Amino acid sequence: MLLTILALIVVLGVLIFVHEAGHFVAAKLAGIYVHRFSLGLGPPVPWLTFRRGETEYSISWLPLGGYVKMASREEDIGSSALEGGAPAVQVPPDRVFEAKPVLVRMVVILAGVAMNALFAWAVFAFLAYKNGRQIDPVTTVGRVVAEAAPPEAVALNQIRPGTGILRINGDTVQSWDEIVSAMVNTNQPEVRLDLSNGSTVVLPIHPDALEQRLKAAQALQPFRTPVVGQVLPDKPAARAGIEEGDTIVAVNGRPVQQWYDLLELLQASAGEPLKVEVARSGRRLAFDVTPYLDSMPGPDGKPRPVGRIGVAVGTGFISEPLTLGSAVVEGWSATIRSSTQIVRTVRGLFTGRISGNTVGGPILIGQLAGESARLGLDTFLGFMALISINLAILNLLPIPVLDGGQFLFLLAEAVFRRPLPMKLRERLTTVGLVLIILLMGLAFSNDIRRLIGG
Numbered sequence: 001m002l003l004t005i006l007a008l009i010v011v012l013g014v015l016i017f018v019h020e021a022g023h024f025v026a027a028k029l030a031g032i033y034v035h036r037f038s039l040g041l042g043p044p045v046p047w048l049t050f051r052r053g054e055t056e057y058s059i060s061w062l063p064l065g066g067y068v069k070m071a072s073r074e075e076d077i078g079s080s081a082l083e084g085g086a087p088a089v090q091v092p093p094d095r096v097f098e099a100k101p102v103l104v105r106m107v108v109i110l111a112g113v114a115m116n117a118l119f120a121w122a123v124f125a126f127l128a129y130k131n132g133r134q135i136d137p138v139t140t141v142g143r144v145v146a147e148a149a150p151p152e153a154v155a156l157n158q159i160r161p162g163t164g165i166l167r168i169n170g171d172t173v174q175s176w177d178e179i180v181s182a183m184v185n186t187n188q189p190e191v192r193l194d195l196s197n198g199s200t201v202v203l204p205i206h207p208d209a210l211e212q213r214l215k216a217a218q219a220l221q222p223f224r225t226p227v228v229g230q231v232l233p234d235k236p237a238a239r240a241g242i243e244e245g246d247t248i249v250a251v252n253g254r255p256v257q258q259w260y261d262l263l264e265l266l267q268a269s270a271g272e273p274l275k276v277e278v279a280r281s282g283r284r285l286a287f288d289v290t291p292y293l294d295s296m297p298g299p300d301g302k303p304r305p306v307g308r309i310g311v312a313v314g315t316g317f318i319s320e321p322l323t324l325g326s327a328v329v330e331g332w333s334a335t336i337r338s339s340t341q342i343v344r345t346v347r348g349l350f351t352g353r354i355s356g357n358t359v360g361g362p363i364l365i366g367q368l369a370g371e372s373a374r375l376g377l378d379t380f381l382g383f384m385a386l387i388s389i390n391l392a393i394l395n396l397l398p399i400p401v402l403d404g405g406q407f408l409f410l411l412a413e414a415v416f417r418r419p420l421p422m423k424l425r426e427r428l429t430t431v432g433l434v435l436i437i438l439l440m441g442l443a444f445s446n447d448i449r450r451l452i453g454g
Contacts, residue, residue, distance in 0.1 A: 004370030007380070008362065011369045013039065015116065015388050016066040019395070022115030023068040026108040033071035033095040041065050054089075064362075070108075071096045074422060102414045109406045116392035117335065123385035125331025127378055133320040133330065136176040140164045140196075142223035143260045149219035150212040152205045156219055161258070164196035176222045183217040184210070185337065191216065208348035210341060211358065224259035227314040228278075235310020237276075240287040242311065246278040259313045266291050270307030338386055342393045361443030364450065400425070400432030 016039055024037050036056045038044060044058030051057070060066075071091040093099060097108075141163050144156050165173060168182035169192050183191050183203075191203040191213070205212045226248040231238050248256050251265045252275055265274070270293040277286045291307030322330060348354035365387065372383035396404040405428070413419045 003373055004366050007369035007373040008366035011365065011384055011387055012063075012362070015119070015384065015391055018115050018119045018388065019112040019391060020066045020068050022111035022113070023070075023108060026111035027068060027070050027097075030100055030104050030108055031095060032097055032100060032108065033091045034068060035071060035089060036067075036069040038069070039066045041067060073098050098419070102410055106407060106410050109403050109410065113392045113395050113403055116388045116395075117339075120338065120385040120388040120392070121331050121335045123331075123381050123388075124334040125328045127382060127385075128322055128330040128334070129324055129327035131319070131378065132322050134177075135318040135320060136222065136315065137174075137318055138176045138222040138224075138316070139166075139173055139179065140223040142221050142258050145219045145221060148215060150205070150215045152209070152212055153203045153216035153219060155201045155203060156216065158199070158201055159193075159195065159220070160197075161260075162223065165193055166196055167194040168192065179220070180217045181337075183220075184213045185340065206353055208344050208351055209353040210344050210348055211354055221260070224313050224315070226256045226259050226262050228311050229314030230312035232310035232312070235308075236289045236292060237287075237309040237311045240276070240289045240309075241285075242276065242278060242287055242289070242309075243280065245314075246280050246285075248276060248278050249284070250277040251275070266309055267306040270294075270305060272307075276309075335385075335389065338389045339393060342390055346393065346397070356442060357446055357449075359439070359443050359446055360450075361440065361447045363444070363447035399435055400429040401436060402432065405429075405432055 020037060020039070024034060027034050034055045036044065036058060038058045038060045040060035041062040041064055042060045044056070044060045049056060049058035071089075073096050097105060100108075141159050141161060143161050144159055146157050149156050165179055167173065168179065169186045169188050171182060173179050173182060183193075187207050189204070189206060191205055193201045193203075195201065203216055205216060207213075228237075228242060228244055228246045228248065231242060231244050248262055250256055251262065254261075254265065256262050256265070270291050273288060273290050275286055276289050277284060279285075289309050291309050294306055294308045295303040296306050297303060345354060349356060349359070369380070369383060372379045395402050396407075398408050399405045400409070409420055409425060419425075
């Protein structure tokens with residue numbers, strides 16, 4: 001629990017700081033007077049506040065978001081309360097926000113989104129340079145998990161184990177990574193798989209039905225030879241003498257063609273003595289192993305009992321080192337892919353192709369942040385980059401009180417050569433604030449329902 005809370009504080013604290021720093025730096029460069037830079041909303045906490053120059057730096061009472069309070073001729077009712085009320089400092093007329101050209105104000109408004117995108121790009125590029133490109137060179141299907149596939153992907157059941165996937169929507173695939181990416185990211189109204197046996201499988205899944213696309217891709221699992229990649233210490237396999245690199249060829253006399261055959265036999269045999277035959281250095285050896293009882297999530301998300309012996313499959317992944325330039329390009333590609341998926345998710349929510357029950361709030365972010373932190377720094381950084389892109393895209397929504405809504409106000413001002421009437425902006429901002437509160441209510445209710453198992 002403590003790790004989850006700390007991970008959430010780090011994720012939100014860093015990303016909010018990055019976003020608001022974009023607005024702050026752009027405003028300062030434009031010569032706009034900045035009253036306050038705050039992490040959190042509402043009035044500042046007195047003992048967490050200090051002033052340097054003309055700007056007050058603070059942490060505010062409501063730990064949701066942050067703000068850069070710039071000098072303005074008009075105090076907006078929608079943001080005044082969230083930004084600690086109207087300041088008493090008199091500001092030179094040429095240093096208020098409205099005194100700057102519309103184009104400059106547009107840059108200031110979009111600077112926070114730009115900083116979130118740049119942060120994600122930098123993180124993805126760093127991870128690509130550090131770890132290289134991980135490639136799973138398999139294009140052969142090991143099995144189809146029919147119960148995990150959505151109804152639109154029922155045609156996947158036609159694919160037999162050992163069948164190769166040659167092309168997806170006409171594009172040749174050379175790795176499992178390309179197969180998953182093509183199934184999820186193709187913008188065509190269907191996913192078409194050309195197979196090595198000459199047949200074609202068509203999945204009529206809309207591009208915005210991202211959840212169904214992901215489930216279809218996960219229902220297909222790559223062929224894995226039954227080679228032991230890892231032996232966990234003090235587990236039945238290690239105690240019996242099974243070693244890393246062994247190829248498991250039979251269990252109780254039943255041939256094992258691929259890793260999933262082994263899993264099915266082991267998972268159904270908790271507590272039952274088994275004779276496991278392996279090939280090692282040209283010899284065939286037999287070991288007596290009794291799987292221990294464990295549990296794993298079933299297709300319905302509920303835990304089910306399974307047998308395990310403490311071995312992991314050897315994946316055969318290929319690590320391709322990247323130069324700094326290639327890593328920067330790879331980071332940009334990852335940023336674009338993430339952005340596109342988030343846009344499709346938002347579009348799918350509005351069109352009803354994605355359920356509103358999938359919307360998550362701070363509780364879900366905290367849970368995922370904690371899980372990613374437990375998996376290591378690289379996973380945690382990748383999660384932060386993904387959330388940073390989420391913040392950027394969501395802030396671009398055309399809703400007043402968000403950056404996208406404020407940008408639309410400025411765009412209208414540029415078109416009509418004058419600002420929209422204050423009363424109209426106030427009404428639109430109030431509507432936007434209500435929409436945000438409703439969205440937050442949905443997110444919190446979903447989070448609570450997940451916590452209690454609903």
